[in-house]
Amino acid sequence: MFKQINIIIGIIFLFISGIAIYEIYGSGRVLSVAEMNQKHLDVMMVGNEISSYVKRAEGHLFLYLMNGNQADKDKFYLRMKSLNEHIAEVKGKIKKEEFSALSELYTNVMKAGNRLVYLREKNSEENKSFDFDLHQKKIEYFHSVSSEIRKNGVSLVEQSSTELSKKINIVKENVERERWVIFIFIFILFVLFVYVVKQSRHLNTLTKELRRYSYIDGLTGIANRRAFDETLAKEWKRAIRDKSQIVIMMVDIDFFKQYNDRYGHAEGDECLIKVANALKACLRRPSDMIARYGGEEFIIILPDTKDAMVMAENFRITIEALAIPNQDSEITNVLTITIGVGIFSPVEELNSIEVLRMVDQALYKGKNRGRNNTTLYENKE
Secondary structure, eight states: OHHHHHHHHHHHHHHHHHHHHHHHHHHHHHHHHHHHHHHHHHHHHHHHHHHHHHHHHHHHHHHHHHHOOHHHHHHHHHHHHHHHHHHHHTTTTSOHHHHHHHHHHHHHHHHHHHHHHHHHHHHHHTTOOOOTTTTHHHHHHHHHHHHHHHHHHHHHHHHHHHHHHHHHHHHHHHHHHHHHHHHHTTTTOHHHHHHHHHHHHHHHHHHHHHHHHHHBOTTTOSBOHHHHHHHHHHHHHHHHHHTOOEEEEEEEETTHHHHHHHHOHHHHHHHHHHHHHHHHHHOOSTTOEEEEEETTEEEEEEETOSOHHHHHHHHHHHHHHTOOBOTTOSSOSBOOEEEEEEEEOOOTTOOHHHHHHHHHHHHHHHHHTTSSSEEEOOOOO
């Protein structure tokens, strides 16, 4: 009798010891997931900042080329300095080859920017304005390298999000396998079942948070760049299959840097939210999509749309009608937007990079025409 009791006590002791070991192991795993989460979120934040700073630096450089304002030149170099500091932040957190490529891109864009600054200063000494047509290739090279850095910043966010998702899925799969082992002993100690449920809920919550970070812009609540890329690929294939057109619009808030400088970044964030909600409210169909492209830029997909320019003008008028004060705007005293519009009949040979480049060209043409307008991309090649 006593022998049987000792065996039972021994089994219970071993089982409780197993639970204790599992508890320690599980706590360590959750801590490991939390540490991975923080590391990847840090890279995501720096990736967004890299995209933002290079965009701002590009804007100040082009303002300097147009107006020759020393303040814009100083701000260009200040943004480039901040960009370099943010690139340094990801050293050791990403692959060496990725960091080397990012550093090389920074060096190239700095050289290209310095060259344009030198040409502008030379024109100023000769009392001449900057000839954009004469230096078009240098400008296009600077813009291409700058765009590559922005793309790398977005890529850092996407890669960190994807890697974290894979690691969490591995942890979740391990927990699922462990459940079967625990289930055998559930009749002995019900609390073990409670623990597994708690662990599962924790991981499910973490997975949902990851999904939100992966597809939703954290500030505005609309889709982010990753969601846009996936939607564009899907709608592009559908348009090829249905032989229909697809409209892509790139939206940029005019003089948003000046808005931030005057009203502060908190007001700037509120402004981005208002603009995002107003543009989203103008969409007419479930298949229409708006996403935050980066910084103060938004991008819109309108499948099978015939009145693209009418809708673009409606977007522009809607934002202007919000009457958000922007005293430092160079064209009016309220916040406005400039929209580049591309209307495409998709073919297999035309990829998303080329499409976005075309729409981006239309946007910059609209900026050069004075902003607060809608400009259709025209292929003159």
